[in-house]
Amino acid sequence: MLEAGFTQLTQLLLTPILWLLAAALVYALWMSGAVLVEAWQRRSPAFRSLPDAPELAFDEIELIVLRRLEPLRLLSRVTPMLGLIATMIPLGPALHGVASGNGSAALAVFSDAFAGVVLALTAAAIGLVLYSLRRRWLLGELLAIRKRREGLA
Template sequence: MNIESGFAQVAQLLLWPVLALVGLAFVYALWSGGATLMEAWQRWRQPQYRSLRVAPGLSMEELELQLVRQVEPVRLLSRLSPMLGLIATMIPLGPALQSVAAGNGQQALAVFSGAFAGVVLALAAASVGLVVYSVRRRWLLAELLVVRKERGVAQ
């Protein structure tokens, strides 16, 4: 066994875990998008709504860390999903190209369909994640600004 075939076998072993992660990313994107829409509705109905929990005695640095913790999952979603989609696309391409070379176009077509479905779901998850990240980050930074003004902290 040469190194190339060893790499190919390892890559094939990664396909199902990567596809599972793409599926989880897509579900999480739908959930976080829905949660953000619900928060937008709450903010529209209650202009004083805050999602940044300001406990007494928290320093500004601790509040900033809390802000980062709240948006970090969707930031990671928007950054990692495209990479997972690329992996989900690239792994089946080797066997699909071998099928084309062997004259079995139908088998290659089935492999290509599954590969491209993975990248589409990953890119959709990344898109939703980026929108959610941007909106929630803006909301939380605006809330942090209000807290700074309330505490009389200089910028």
């Protein structure tokens, strides 16, 4: 009875996880556009994405950096896990199909399962590249702010 309950619960999780993976891929593509626009804007020497207002403590500016980086970091770390879940859920019924001699139905389930992991890894790869790029930019700006403030002190 417990095993049947777990099986039903995992089957119920598949659709929301697939929706989350679709949303993650859309977000990764949207952020790609945002980072491309930011890269274009950064060509100007006067471009600053971080506030350097004297009333802001340096710790507050660091927190702004973390808030800007966190969504991309989560995207690159969570989506592979969701992809693994989306792959594992259909594998149970697919293996039952293979064991009962219904290989063609199992093949369809396997292809759907692997499609979920491919979408997840695509979103994660995009997220990791964008995270790394944006992190380098923001840390460079943070260093420039620190140098300016130390020069003024």
